[in-house]
Amino acid sequence: MEEDFAKWYTDVVLKAELVDYSSVKGCVVLRPHAYALWENIQAILDASFKRTGHENVYMPLLIPESLLQREKDHVEGFAPEVAWVTHGGTEPLTERLCIRPTSETLFCEHYSHVVQSWRDLPKLYNQWCSVLRWEKSTRPFLRHREFLWQEGHTAHATPEEAMEETLRMLDVYADLAENSLAMPVVKGKKTDSEKFAGAVSTYTIECMMHDGKALQSGTSHFFGDGFAKAFDILFTDRDNQLKPVFQTSWGLSTRIIGGIIMTHGDNSGLVLPPRIAPLQVIIVPVASHKPGVTERANLLEQELRAAGLRVKTDNSDASPGWKFAEHEMKGVPLRIELGPRDIEAGQCVLARRTGGKLVSPLDGIADAVKAELDSIQAELLDRARANLAEKTSVAHDLDDMACIAREKGGFIKTMWCGSNACEELVKDKTGGMKSRCMPFDQEDLGGHCAVCGGKAETMLYWGYQY
């Protein structure tokens, strides 16, 4: 892992049976283990969306070229990486259709049809789908050509309400990351050079990976009324004036699975936080040919399942050692070892994926298991927080930054004057480090921009990115 992080990552992804490559670059098979992980993430997010008043819809896969081109900044941002459908059967199409790289234009067209009055607002829609972006280089989860995500698109009567929505949904992502995925985040606003194509402002949650690179794990955009004007999404307000709506969009993708792998994984493979692990407990019977072992293991499984846990018994005929290694590779948070000696003593062995074993009485085992899982969840968050803290540095000038970037990577916190020129300079001097975000949690690190020495406007996080 330490020697070659990239190879470690690819190995884990393949050996943990998360993905299989397909014959099209950047389009991978999500195997049951990966898809179950995504379903668990989906379930949590979807419940949050519903709780905050959103409805799910489904937009078409295809976007006519003319529609994509309605908003200038948006099309400029995405045009280089869209794939085009040019033929229907053998007939060339009169207008080529792009496969959605994101669905702003489709939502906008639809909103222009259904929004008439202030009474129609807000529109709080979300869709779960896949999108296609013709990336040049790809890596499992981190950069696919086709990837699964959700994209929320909302329309509001006022900018204040839209901004409130933008930040509310960023909080939903931050909550998912920290409380379910055990990934601490830095929340903040993107600089102008890093914001989404067509947005007025972009907000992000940034996570720190084990190798010192940052992962943008979810984004939420405030669009102002730019799209509304380009797509004629107009409504009659209470004062009988025709006004454009104010919009937001926000998305989180299967990329987050890459983040989970790179946040928690270790040299034995994947480590999954219990809240989203497809399998929370694996029971490994030892000497299962001995009378009563398999039966007791199955009983234990039933008891844990009845307690609401995701559990399985590994009854395959592989050796126990092989099973231990296998389920560690797949990241199962807790293993229960159960052999004849245990059964005789009325106990079993609980082995945490994060290390450590303890003997627990079979009587009242479900509560003990739940307590262990909670403790593992908390331990993972603590560890990740420690990693984030350890990999966050403060710098006061460009030499500092270059030095920290070279030796340590991670996040660098500095003051910043707000100029793009300084961002470019940092990129040059550090071999590619970019601004990550202007954090909501601002600290006063002095009055001067660390890059140019000019008057500082804000604190900024920098980092190498995935």
Add this chain to the structure above:
RNA sequence: CGAGGCGUGGCUCAGCUUGGUAGAGCGCUGCGUUCGGGACGCAGAGGCCGCAGGUUCAAAUCCUGUCGCCUCGACCA
């Protein structure tokens, strides 16, 4: 898009220099013995060597082209 690496049973690879009957380990199937950290024995199955041309009596091997994959950079959720 630049640089490098690689395409030979499911996987990892050998064979190619010097053309001549397609190999190994792991995995897989069956039976038996095992079982507290990747067990063992025996018996099996499985590949027109990425694809297309060419040279040759003969091509996994030589030549040309092409497609794809991986890694690292440049650009982007």
